[in-house]
Amino acid sequence: MTRYRVAIHIEPRRGILDPQGKAVAGALHSLGFGDVVDVRVGRYLVLDTDAPDADTARATAARMCEQLLANPVTEDFHIATVEPA
């Protein structure tokens, strides 16, 4: 078993309203960042996990997203990187 560090992006599905993103965009406009046209706020998870190889670590992380980490109705997830920790 090797320890891997898996980085995961979870973001609101395109087309689904993201009120937190709208609020952040409004706050950025108020601060003078008027060129911002859209903001979407998701989660960034970094997992340290033991696995026999990187492919297994990636597949296990995807199952974690399906079962717990991401909301399958409103969110998309993406395993960004899998690297030895």
Add this chain to the structure above:
Amino acid sequence: MTRYRVAIHIEPRRGILDPQGKAVAGALHSLGFGDVVDVRVGRYLVLDTDAPDADTARATAARMCEQLLANPVTEDFHIATVEPA
């Protein structure tokens, strides 16, 4: 001006307690993912913004993090990617 899509990672600074990450790790253990040793939960932001070039878009996003998006005491941010939208 070109429209750029900027992806930002914001994560709890290493060494600072991350109670949300601990809770997620415990829940993963309960679901049978016993090989998980650590979880850190941060935010993943995707900004669409207009800028004259990619370097300016990146620098502006970093200022947004410093002024609003990241907590300078407890969080680190990293501009992950800057791509034409």
